[in-house]
Amino acid sequence: MTAITKHRLFWPAAILAVMLLANLIFTPTFFRIELKNGHLYGSLIDILLYGAPLILIALGMTMVIATGGIDLSVGATVAISGALACSIIADQPDQEAVGGVLTAVALALGLSLVLGLWNGLLVARVGIQPIIATLILMVAGRGVAQLITDGQIITINSAPYELIGGDYLFGFPFAVLIAVVVFTGTAVLTRRTALGLLLEAVGGNAEASRLVGIRARRLLVLAYVFSAFCAGIAGLMISSNIRAADGNNAGLWIELDAILAVVIGGTSLMGGRFSLAGTVLGALIIQTLSTTIYTTGVPPQVTLVFKAVVVTAVCLIQSPAFRAKAFRRRRPSAPAPAEAEVPA
Amino acid sequence: ACGGGGEDTASGGEAGSGKIVLGFSQVGSESGWRAANTKSVKDSAATAGIDLKFSDAQQKQENQIASIRSYIQQKVDVIAFSPVVVTGWDAVLKEAQAAKIPVILTDRAVDSDASLYATFIGSDFVKEGEEVGKWALEEFKSATGPVNIVQLEGTVGSAPAIDRKKGFEATIASNPNLKVIASQSGDFTRAKGKEVMQALLQANPKIDLLFAHNDDMGLGAIEAIKAAGLKPGTDIKIATIDAVKDGMTALAANEINFIAECSPLLGEQLMELTKKAAAGEPLEKRIVTKETTFTPQQAAEVLSTRQY
Amino acid sequence: MKRSPRETGHIQGRDEAMVASEQEVLAMDAREERSVRGRGRLTAILEARLRREYLPVLVTLALFVVLFGTGSAIYPAFGSGQVIIDLFIDNGFLLVAAIGMTFVLLTGGIDLSVGAVIALSAMLSASLVEHVGLATIPIVLAVGATLGFLMGYVIHHFEIQPFIATLAGMFLARGLCFVISIDQISIKHPLFAEWPHIPIQLPGDMFVKPTVFVALAVLGLAFWTLHYTRFGRGIYAIGGNEQSALLMGLPVARTKIGAYVVSGTCSALAGMLFATYTLSGTGVHAVGMELDAIAAVVIGGTLLTGGSGYVLGTLLGVLLLGSIQTLIRFEGTLSSWWIKIVTGALLFVFIVLQRAISSKRSPDG
Amino acid sequence: MLRMTGITKDFPGVRALNGVDFRLLPGEVHALMGENGAGKSTLIKVLTGVHSADSGEVRLDGAPLTIGSPKQAQAAGISTVYQEVNLCPNLTVAENVFIGREPYRLGRIRWKETRRRAAELLARFQLDIDPAAPLASYSLAVQQLVAIVRAVDISAKVLVLDEPTSSLDRDEVERLFTVMRRLRDDGVAVLFVSHFLDQVFDISDRMTVLRNGRLVGEFETRALSRVELVGHMTGRVLRTLEELHAPREDVREAIASREPVLAARGLGRKGGIAPFDLDVHPGEVVGFAGLLGSGRTEAARLMFGADGADSGTVRVGGSASALRTPGAAIGRGVAFCPEDRKTEGLIEELTVGENIVLALQAARGWLRPLSPARRAELVGKYITALSISPADPDIPARNLSGGNQQKVLLARWLITQPRLLILDEPTRGVDVGAKAEIQKLVVSLAGDGMGVVFISAELEEVLRISHKIEVLRDRAVIAEIANEADVTPERLLEIIANGVAS
């Protein structure tokens, strides 16, 4: 028991489980998954589907946060990537052509990489504080997205493109498959190679890392590029899901949700140790929270208060300091040593 | 009050060159509707030979106030703006009045005293909500059982969202069968519209009517309804507001059943009013834009001629 | 320093040389010789310090001057004194909020709730002032302080990361706005609608408004607090190294929570200034203003890691951001998206310039 | 005066203190002794309220005392210098001395007064530093002195010094002792921790010995011999340290005739160290001797490329170039163990194992990770070789005691098998036994052909193992002397004072 509660993923997982169960009380059909029109359908699938872009962005954000940085520009990157892909597809004579869609996707992701490189160079080369370096792109990037779409919503009709974020492969949402692939890829990349260790070292103590010969700058740039890449994919997903690019609103404020997901997942904003699985759980918690708000009918005007309460509660439960204090209050007499370790 | 120095000589040819200078402060660029609105104003100004000074408040009232002040300082001939919020314009309007610059409100109203501005041209959000309400009453007048309505609201706290909700809910109150069973904000966006609708569909097995505060949310919701294996416009009736091109297309395809128009094309009317105001002619206090409502048949007819 | 360290060292050295062995005397002589040479080094250290510590602020000042010069060269009306005064009038609330943010950033924290608390305060002011009049001011300040306290408490005692705790605070404050009223409330009460708007004439056909003095008073107060009180020095100490501050016996809990209370109170005051400026209360006010505040503070030379920065830099940061806006407003032909792009580009130019100039000789260079 | 009884403190997985009794009398200097990880620092932290004890009682002047925070400890009259320098680097020296107690008048801090008083206090320690300069601009040793100045000035009843002398040279130590004696004579109880037996026997009146978190006993210093003390600390009988002797002349010559692993020519950095030449040959141990701030650290950092040099070249195995980055140096087989392990060495959050493999992994690049098995093997080997305790590679490095952290850093570099190892104060805070181990290790590494640069504030130590010694003063290398039999610490000091001439 002690071993389980001590696992770093225990609390995020427990919270997610509790939230899902709470939904069951309000919506008895919440856990039902059925086959409709040849694809899976149900609230849980929705959570995964709509959570997929957030998971992706949060994964990228995890890398950046591990280095002790932060990336505010992901929302803008989401908008730019979607806008570019859709505007290219919209200009094509045959929107259904797979080749054209692939070109659009490649160009959009390419541009995302450039944006990540830009952030990375500002942080690692010029030495600007990450929050400000990425704020530049956050402000200007949205302008760029609107420039691409001319402020309009670009609607497209392209089945191949729709697959990315809105359609199903073998009845399973393709977006979720992408998220799974990216998650696995990231996990392999960081944990099967030494990348994760080196990132954590840089985030934990930059000067010490420099003195052991880690080329921190490259890693920093890499982290920002990866973050932008994930945001780029998420941008494609979001636009594909509604078959339209909305340069104004796509990914608006998603950076805050992503950061929240990372932190709920147990990664510290100070950098250092990171947990990819925790991030995924964090993103699912946030998406479940949104879905809960919609399905249980929380009135729109108190939505934010509700969100504040839940976020606070989630963070408090996660905090060892809080649990230790709450625990001590309940049990004033000194507990046996073995039990005393539980809150730690 | 430019400290006597530099009477905006370089900042554009005003009275001297005979061209009228119009300072226009836009709310922002939050939607396609807004972009069409901006474009209309810019194009009409060019056609009408009016020198337009444009600023974008990025959704912030403080920016808009600062812009208007800056127009006053730059001594433009006429000021026009689409207020971000309804309230809080007295002070700056008084300043404009003191500087003898007529002010035209576009698109959205303010709650200041009518003597402070020259005229207000734009839609009436409450009326738009009422139009949809009236249509719903008509559409479901023969319904015997309860009619389950879900509403996709606009951004919480924004004027169109507040007013459209008010107008709609007040109108349908006359028929107790019509009941709003769920109302959530979709932030006026397609993505949110789809996501929220998907969740509402899970929670509410029987929905008869969807009222979305704008086309975009309605279009998103259509996707969600399709994903749930239902037929939009048939299994669930849909009514929206705006009448942008994508919305009209869906309406013509019978996926939406009713749209109340909210026209962004104020440009031409605005320029006429600007000229009059600059010439000192008296203006009507309230000019409602020419707006209408559309059914699928009407949509099919006008679709080819829609500009936005 | 009045006495030269050399003398002091000498006298004291003899005093304490009770157990002076021969080696010790030798070593001491060596030390004295070092102190003689040390003179040159000392001034060098001092100069280096001047440059390193105040440079970001000075660079921001220089950039501000350059920006203003360029502005007036392009648009003659831009260069007037009134435009500068307007910067203060139009950005007073941002200045006050950014000052509060400076306290928090100096401790190494962050406060994302600023914009929402501003909205909440404006909302509260709007709905209260008709009923309680002047008492609105203390009530709103107390609400801001309480929110700040709660966030600080959670951050310190439950070790919740500031980013997250204040993000929750942001949700809460903005949510409360809509709970108070979903509608927009307009303000007609003279406390907000008239008194703060009385223009005060200055020589040269210029005028200021009373709100400017409020903002400047807050600036002065903040400067005094940060540099002349134990609380203020504690804030720098915590930003330098919280663990050390604790071990040195500083009241870390009180100081850290205090920083958030200051920020909450400043946001509340900023909210009231905002209310006087916009004469309205609504939940959609001041969205994202925390980012403007953070940007202003950081451009003013404060490090987000804490412990280093000056509130005067914050003033310059606010003015710089404000003049970018003014410049764009004077330009007046940009489309909505170009405004964003140009804002971002100018931000980029200034941050990079500032960074490039002030870090000419950084150790990692 | 102060009595602690039955103190027990558990950390997850370790019982750091187990029923320890401790008493401190007024007017005595009391040494707290024990090997690395014995629990000295933990006992001090329990006393000052940083950690709360799981059980046990503290009484001050007979009255029970609950101390919840260092602040309360200070208020109760206990002032402390902790093992790792714990000051704020961003504040000025004067502020660090006075923060929390600044002179106030008319609601504002009197800065002039603060600086004046700080200058006075610093002068008492003959520290010629600018009280208005940020602390970060001074070396670790100076920072340690400032921490002491602060604690001494606060001191009311009890002064606690946890390894205050670890990076001080003997001059500074003597000055500190003078102050300690004076305080003792004024009736202050002084608690002192050090791994330097000479110092302990010099200053302390009584001592308490801990081993593995348990109390071994309390002893009168006069009645105890060194061998006995070490026996109590380690539980074993001491093997003499004197096994190591200054290397013989023929050996030195043989070594000097080899191709140097590192040859620095005119290497220097403005404001850091004047240009100097240095050859390090394979198998040679080069000692750096000098007083505080003489530039030893600066010189070492230039040889490693940790700072960019303004002038000169370094030739490491082949081509001559200025080393621009640590990476370049590591690539050529140079390793550097910095003196400030907390900020420049350890990554506290990572585990012991991860810290140990970090340099090797960085050199291999991220694409070639060590296999888990290989990693476990290497880590296990060095944990045993350096007797790092607890011997668990998976606990965060921050949980190790100071001395053990130092060993982790050593392991990190040894694992890369460098050709040249630069050690800046590697024996800082390391206990007698381990210190001897490290010295032996250095000698044996050199025996295997590694070049070593060895920096230590302890001249005896430098003399014991170096082949040649660079003497530094005022940020310049003033002499290079061969370590012949007649070179004594006294002679080194003389050279530092007068140059080689005499």
Ligand SMILES: Nc1ncnc2c1ncn2[C@@H]1O[C@H](COP(=O)(O)OP(=O)(O)OP(=O)(O)O)[C@@H](O)[C@H]1O
């Ligand atoms: N915060 C902590 N968490 C877990 N274990 C700790 C912590 N601090 C100390 N320990 C453990 O407690 C034991 C005692 O450590 P302590 O620092 O008191 O040793 P010490 O006697 O001061 O040694 P040194 O001479 O090396 O400084 C060690 O085993 C150490 O690993």
Ligand SMILES: Nc1ncnc2c1ncn2[C@@H]1O[C@H](COP(=O)(O)OP(=O)(O)OP(=O)(O)O)[C@@H](O)[C@H]1O
């Ligand atoms: N007693 C002192 N007075 C003034 N400055 C000092 C003194 N001691 C050290 N410094 C400063 O500390 C800085 C670091 O010097 P450096 O680290 O090279 O010294 P070091 O020889 O390694 O000595 P140590 O490591 O023992 O402190 C230098 O910038 C020097 O100015």
Ligand SMILES: [Mg+2]
């Ligand atoms: Mg210790």
Ligand SMILES: [Mg+2]
């Ligand atoms: Mg040194």
